[in-house]
Amino acid sequence: MKKIIVMFLLVTTCVYAVETPHKETNEMDLKTISVTVNNIKIERGGQLIVFVFSRQGFPKKHEQALMKVAIPVDGNEMRMNIQVPVNHEFALKILHDENMDGEVTKNWTGFIPRDGLGFSNGARMSFGPPGFDSASVRYSDALAPTIKLQYY
Numbered sequence: 001m002k003k004i005i006v007m008f009l010l011v012t013t014c015v016y017a018v019e020t021p022h023k024e025t026n027e028m029d030l031k032t033i034s035v036t037v038n039n040i041k042i043e044r045g046g047q048l049i050v051f052v053f054s055r056q057g058f059p060k061k062h063e064q065a066l067m068k069v070a071i072p073v074d075g076n077e078m079r080m081n082i083q084v085p086v087n088h089e090f091a092l093k094i095l096h097d098e099n100m101d102g103e104v105t106k107n108w109t110g111f112i113p114r115d116g117l118g119f120s121n122g123a124r125m126s127f128g129p130p131g132f133d134s135a136s137v138r139y140s141d142a143l144a145p146t147i148k149l150q151y152y
Contacts, residue, residue: 028066030083031139036146037094038077041116046098047072050082052090058132059093059119062102066090070097084139091135092120094147107152116149125150 037048050069057064069082073096084090096116099105105114113125120137123130137143 028088029086031086032081032083033139034079034081034144035092035094036077036079036144037118037149038146039116039118039149039151040073040076040078040096041149041151042073042076044096044098044116045073046096046115047100048078048080049095049097049102050080051093051095052082052084053093053132054085054088054090055132055136058091058135059129060104065093070102084143086139089132089136089138090120091123091132091137092145092147093135094118094149096149096151112152114152116151118147118149120145120147125152 035050037050040048047070050067051059051062051065052067053059053065062068066085067083069080071078071080082092094117095104097103098115104117106112107114117125117129119130119135121135123135137145
């Protein structure tokens with residue numbers, strides 16, 4: 001019976017967007033924005049996960065993200081609606097999670113990401129992930145970020 005339930009949960013997670021708010025978001029005013037993600041390597045399959053972070057936990061501590069939205073990869077460019085805080089700075093991290101484990105998979109070196117990654121505000125990876133200050137943005141009615149994934 002447990003196997004049937006687990007399979008059902010896996011299938012429904014793959015078909016529908018899963019939005020997981022952090023308990024901290026209950027105290028915030030949230031608005032919906034449209035995020036476009038491009039340069040997706042569709043042939044790798046998997047899912048895109050959008051993480052909405054405050055300064056705390058950015059960018060590696062996924063469990064501290066204010067919001068997490070996961071959707072199956074279905075194109076080279078995808079658009080999704082996510083909720084973001086209105087009165088706080090936040091940063092977006094996009095993970096092309098090929099093996100659907102919710103974590104950034106590393107290559108044989110153990111520190112270079114194998115999955116595609118992208119960040120808000122045009123922040124890019126160099127010798128590590130960008131800092132919160134370079135990726136952070138504030139909500140506005142016109143905010144509709146386009147984030148380009150980087151692969152290594």
